[in-house]
Amino acid sequence: MTAQDKVKETVREEAQRVAGLAQDAAQSGAYLYPIRGIFYFLSKRELWKPLVSKLIPTIALGITTLAGVFFFGYLPQAAVLAVFNGPLAAVNAALLCLNESSTIFNTLSKTFLVEESLIDTFDGTLVAKGEAELVSKERKVGRGGDAIGRLGKLVTKPFAKFAPSAIIRYVMYLPLNFIPIVGTAMFILLQGKRAGPAAHSRYFQLKGMNKARQEEWIEKRQGAYTGFGTVATLLELVPIAGVFFAFTNTTGAALWAADLESRSNENQSTAQLRDQSKKAR
Known part of the structure; x- marks a missing residue:
């Protein structure tokens, strides 16, 4: 098998894996939570306070990041993508710049x-x-x-600071954009796979989950987290408005966590009733 055949085979296997992940994500229904988060956030004026308190500096950072990425990165990336994507290069380069600016913005804003x-x-x-x-x-x-x-006052902070491993994975996935349409879709889906679990970092802390338990929990719900993360990523790609969607996505993640807790409590109550029924017999 030639090197070119090996590359094609690897891409084909990755595409099949991503397609299976996308199917699981669609069946889970978790992709609806970022949308639910928008409506719930808008309906609860009290939830606006944290966003309003940081609105001006965050928007300024968003504009600066977006302008910088497009100014320095759009033309070079469009030129490279033109070799592989032809006329679609202009659109794919714009999507790539939006994704890059979103990644940089999210890293900086959530850290600082x-x-x-x-x-x-x-x-x-x-x-x-x-x-x-x-x-x-x-x-x-x-x-x-x-x-x-x-x-009240926070005891500990759950969100991870700057993570070099996340940036390394991001750079590794960038070549997928050389594949017209499908490659860009795969790139965003893989970004969503990473973003989904990150949205529940606070939930994992509140539940007292260690790293091993988190990995086990995420593995069982990988499709659901990918679905949530993909929609959340797409929303945060929207220039400037991505600031707003970062908060609504957080709201959506909390709504999902609340539903998980509710189902867990219902299951525990059902189990207790069954035990009581057995003892009564």
Whole structure:
């Protein structure tokens, strides 16, 4: 088998794997949570507080990042992609620049600007959905006031700081964009696969999951997390408005966590009833 055949075979296998992942993601229904997050966020004015407090510096960072990536990166990338994509190079280069600026922006903003604001949004959503007991494991939750106003001081911060491994994986996936249409779709889907679990980092901490338990949990729900992460990634690709969607995606992730908790409690109640029924016999 020649080197070219090996490359084709690798791409074919990766495409099949991604297609299977996409099917699982579609069946899970988790891809709807980022959309639900938008409507829930808009309906709960109290959840706007963390976003409003960081809005101006975050938008400024978003504009600067977007302008810089397009100014320095669009033409060189379009020229390279033209060799592989032909007329589609202009569109694919624009999508690539949007993805790059989104990645840079998210890394910088979540590290230096909005980390605690996103945590407050996640926790506030859980409190609003009746999961104050879960949130109280990592911070004090008051009894009066709105969901955000009830949140006390954070005990620990869950979001990871700058992660070189994530950037390395991102660069490794970039060549997929040389494949017209399908390659770009695969690239975004793989980004979503990484972004999905990251959206529940706070949930994992509130549940007291160590790394091994997190990996096991994610593996069982890989399709669901990929579906959530892909839609969330696409929303955050929108120039400037990606700032807003970062908060609504966090809201959507919290809504999903609240539903998981609700189902878990229902299952426990059912199991207890069965045990009581057996003992009664």
